[in-house]
Structures are given as C-alpha cells and as structure tokens.
Amino acid sequence: MKLIIAIIQNADRRALSAALRRAHIQHTRLNTTGGFLHEGNTTVLIGVEPEQVETTLELIQKHCHERTVIYRPGAGAMHPDAYVSPVHVTLGGATVFVVEATPHKIGGS
Numbered sequence: 001m002k003l004i005i006a007i008i009q010n011a012d013r014r015a016l017s018a019a020l021r022r023a024h025i026q027h028t029r030l031n032t033t034g035g036f037l038h039e040g041n042t043t044v045l046i047g048v049e050p051e052q053v054e055t056t057l058e059l060i061q062k063h064c065h066e067r068t069v070i071y072r073p074g075a076g077a078m079h080p081d082a083y084v085s086p087v088h089v090t091l092g093g094a095t096v097f098v099v100e101a102t103p104h105k106i107g108g109s
C-alpha cells in the first residue's frame with residue numbers, strides 16, 4: 001500500500017475531499033500549520049493501492065490551486081515599529097509525499 005501525504009491550502013480541502021469521496025478513496029484530514037508562514041493549512045493522509053496513486057495525484061492536481069499571498073516578514077513582537085517590505089509568496093497547488101506503508105488496524109474482533 002502507498003501513503004500519500006498531501007499538504008494543501010484550506011481553501012481547497014472541501015473540493016479535494018469531495019472528489020476523493022466520489023472516487024471511493026479513503027482519506028483523513030488534519031488541521032496543520034505551515035512552518036514558514038505560520039498559517040493554517042490542511043494535511044490529507046490517503047492510503048491507497050499502488051494502482052490508485054496516479055488517479056489520486058490527478059485529483060490533487062485538479063482541485064489544489066496555486067495562489068499568491070502577501071507575507072510581511074518579521075512584523076510583530078520583537079520590533080513592532082520596524083518596517084519590513086512585504087513579499088509575495090506563492091503557495092501550492094500541493095506539497096505531496098508518496099511513501100510505502102503497511103496499514104495495521106488494531107482492536108476490534
């Protein structure tokens with residue numbers, strides 16, 4: 001089995017989740033935070049058979065869009081009055097890792 005870990009923007013999570021459901025692809029959504037922007041994003045864990053990887057990646061590509069946000073580096077606690085030029089940061093579509101995985105379901109009868 002393969003585990004696809006997709007870090008996506010919150011704005012895309014409903015559309016991707018709905019598409020995965022329609023394709024009967026099981027997944028779990030986690031609320032996460034990016035280490036650079038410190039903004040909320042979504043990490044989707046998707047366990048699939050190897051032959052479903054391609055379809056899954058296509059759905060991620062279709063539903064996760066590139067966006068540009070304005071980031072103001074360093075503004076805040078240490079130097080509240082300091083002016084730091086804002087920069088444009090391009091996000092997404094998605095950051096995706098595909099890894100080998102062995103699922104273990106524990107418990108039950």
Ligand code: 2BA
Pocket residue numbers: 007033034035036037038039041089090091092093094095
């Ligand atoms: P953040 O870490 O908040 O990063 C948001 C965006 O900031 C990134 O978009 C990238 O365009 C930019 N960025 C990140 N680190 C940078 C740096 N050191 N210098 C300049 N610009 C930088 P994406 O690449 O689309 O990444 C979106 C989110 O995906 C990231 O949010 C992070 O949560 C995750 N991510 C990206 N690469 C990752 C990696 N190698 N390992 C784990 N998580 C990753």
